[in-house]
Amino acid sequence: MTTRCATGVHDKHDVYAAQCPCRDVLDLLANKWAALAIGALEDGPLRFGELQRRLQGISPKVLTQTLRRLEDNGFLHREIYPAVPLHVEYSLTDLGHSVSKPLGALRTWVETNLDKLSA
Template sequence: MESKQPTSPDIFRADCLSRQVLHLIADEWTPLVIYALEEHTMRFGQLLKRIDGISTKMLTQILRALERNGLVQRVVYPVVPPVVEYSLTPLGQTLREPMQALKVWAYGHLQEVAQARATYDCLDHTPIQEATASLVQQRSL
């Protein structure tokens, strides 16, 4: 039985391909891999060193997913030991601008996010306290 795809993309629909594409690029590690590869072609070990905290297993999974979806090209050179290099494909290059915008936003709002976290962490978040604070705030308006 064929599954019907919506006539126009709707990211809020579970069966929409756009959601799968967003999931591909909106995880913790994929943007970092793309940032690293926009600098230049890299070997696996170089990527591991460049991206602090990523595991070998996770980097392998991310690179495979990016290759499968046409965003990264993997080239294996037939030498001993084998040399494998990764680079962004032309499709992967199209992510440079939106990823750069995310990086600029993140750098530009570091202090605001830190302040919001500190404020949030100082509050009592039990349900009764939050409801009371909300009522007090509404009454003061």
């Protein structure tokens, strides 16, 4: 794959190049709510309300924005079931499952080492 980044034409993407599009993806995945939403969906699909309860402290607006960004980037699938009231479930795509492993390792590292970090 060839891409144009700030440093010119590369055979691969370079996240350190100022104009590389991978920075947008890194920005999304480094967002705490995105990382936590992906983690919450590792065990299977959840509805919006279930996700909001799982991600304590997230507002409905921020959750909606986060889910849209994750869906737009191919990490989530949004399934709408025609029912009254409308039933919507969110699940990880194959891409979402593939990124959940390194994000899970990061979450585990933070929980394990939190007491060692200086405030």
